[in-house]
Amino acid sequence: MEKEYYTIIARATSLGQGSIGVIRISGNKVTSVIKHILKLKYIKPRYAHYLPFFYKNKIIDKGIALLFPKPNSFTGEDILELQCHGNSILIDLLINDIIININNIRIAYPGEFSKRAFLNKKIDLTQAEAIADIISANSKQAIFSAMNLMNGKFSLLLKDFKNLIINIRVKIESFLEFNYESDFSIFCKKIFIKLKELLKFLIKIIEYVKNGIRIKEGIKIVLIGPPNSGKSSLMNLITNKDVSIVTDIPGTTRDVLYEKIYVNSVPIQIVDTAGIRNTKNKIEVIGIEKTFQEIKNTNYIFLVVEDQISEKNLSQIIKKYLKNFMNKIPIIIIRNKIDITNNNSEIIYKNYYVIIKLSVKNKKGISILTNFINKKIINTNNNEDQFTARTRYMDSLNSIYKLLIKGQENFLKTYSLELIAEDLRLIQKNLDLITGKFTSKDLLNNIFSQFCVGK
Template sequence: MIHNETIVAQITSPGKSAVGILRISGPQAKIVAIEVLGKIPRARLATYSTFLDEHKKVLDKGLSLWFPSPHSLTGEDVLELQGHGSPLIMDILIKRILSINNIRLAKPGEFSERSFLNGKLDLIQAEAIDDLINAETESSIRASLNSLQGHFSLFIQDLINIIIKLRVNIESNIDFSEEEIDINIKDIINKAFSEIHHKFLKIKQTVIEGNLLKEGKKIVIAGFPNSGKSSLLNILSYNDRAIVTDIPGTTRDLLYSHVNINNIACELIDTAGLRDTDNEVERIGIVRAWEAIKKSDHVLFVIDKTIEKSRQKKICADFIKNLSNNSIQVTFVLNKNDLVNEPFNFEKKEGLSFISISARTGQGVDILRKHIVKIEKNKNKESVFIARRRHVHQIDLAYNEFLLAEKNWIFFQNIELLAESLNIINRFLGEITGRFSSEDLLKQIFSSFCIGK
């Protein structure tokens, strides 16, 4: 899909800099080269050039690069001009280029959108450009690059290919009645179901990890009132986000803080103190605290270490019992250790993790940070990609449809019904890579990009 309109934008950050770069894409790029440079430069070769105004007077000097269609970023003719990074020079050059007919300023993300529409990138790769620009940790950068290089797309395409192969097999039998379905096709379907199920579970786990990298690992800080939860939030986030007082029940709602702990993106969530109370507002806060705990990736349960050891042990046992989800990582943070004069360290007791700290003095907090990082880095991240909520949603839709198809096949063994379900699954997955996509979806995705991308 080659556009009739030619677009231009500055692709370097606005403001003063050593170099400023303009990108022009579309059918008029050749005219821009002739008008501004006096000629079309040699393809894919950096050429020292003079940038001219309409009266052939020099506006600037720099490098020009010419990428003829289809071997370019967008699949169209592309010209890049690299001049001095003065905002005034950039503005004058843009005005000069806009004075040529049928050229306009690019919209946010329009270069990437044209790359997608012209088959240079799929939708996952296009989104990965934006994710790479906005990445805040090294792990996020690596995951974004995995997606940009097409690794995530191949992962999805492998599953689509298995589904297509099954569709081909069953649709070749579509004219037979239910009584005439032979054993061979049943074996093919059952074998394919097993393979598809395995692929879906692997993709779902990978996408969950990729979504964690994008949105941050959810770490809930929980505990009884006045145990030091809010103080811990403040010291981990290097900011006085939470109000800290000696009055029990000060924190009554969820308080969020996005932090980078040794290159691990985390969303810290401070919660109301867990206790029985007659206060209606505080009780609502406690309900929300438990909801947050059950949706978290890691719970830092803060305990006042000055209370009796037997009570500490009972608090730990009761919390683990009430949690009822063994997949959530729990670390018991023994706060106020400076008041009991015991070592600041990490201990493993009866399968539970304990770290002694002082949120007041900061002692032991570095041990806690290293513990959080160690848990995250122990997970296998070699094949992780950045996953957006859109990807998670589409995979959930596809997987739920597959489970329904599997159930219907067991009960009815109807090939036509199975073929229709496989078609729906294929469409859900195809919307991830952009094989099937609406104009509204594309507008929503690319409008979030910066201008020049």
């Protein structure tokens, strides 16, 4: 097994030529690097030194050297940063010279600097992942949300939730150990109230995480509906591009088409799908199957129908195709072609869905749709306290939710303090998977392998 204490080195700037190139070194050989490259025994910590950089005892460049001694550094180890000119050959010469002439120093693995920061308890796993989110952010909101994650807003939520769990566990253990002669039923009622508070808090966290995933991956809107209802025309209008082919022939769109737009710096993926209808055409059938695969992973469903459709037929379409998604995914019904029915453009809010009447052809009522997207979709997912999130967080939170629901049900039936105490222990263990307190080595390697080498 490789030594954990190997000093690591990597370029922290992207490949290619640039005005500046940064080399980062972390570990106990930093002092040796200072002596070898700078020809100095010591440099003042946290101070920008403009110095010559040596290669085989000759000055190869001049640049900035910064020293961050342990434990008050990003990795918790000694860190040296060398800022030279951004020539790839120059950077490679310096790195190779350091590796060849100093023992126990090697090129860092992807994400290893961040991994060491995590292992040295400088950050938790969610904060480490936030670094990758900042680098890959594709919108202004994503940048600020990733920064919120890095600053620990999610970690604090999880900490408060964990403290509630610990508080309940302590009360139960204390009662079992010392107060068993007290009124058992009153104590159980108090515990059940605490469990309901815990569930309420958990639902709040889950909503934050759902929004965080949307910010990281973008909001997804799937357009579905019968053939010739105007889905493809609406797609082209929303994206302001000729993405979809538009004809009067039913079944023109037979595959799934994607296009990304940005609204107030928020990425939205619009998905055009095959028209849903009974058909024996094998290609259309495949396209319709793909439609429902997309619906399973969407944030919003836009059901596009002709305004001429009767309420009965509309209800049949909803019942046949969207029954399993009611109350799970918001459904917006777009009644298109009001230019034919001579109806007014308007928005109607019903119990289970929203209806928007418009005409794609005449662009009448389109402002109603765009305002709805801005106010009800973008603003709903736009929160200054929001943080980016990953599906692995949701996996753990879903497990916690199931454990808590099942634990409450069993507790109401049995009033077994021992069983609910065990459920709470398992919930706490699942919670610690998110922050990385209890995380398998394989998961850690998988997470950090997706980082840049210099991070």
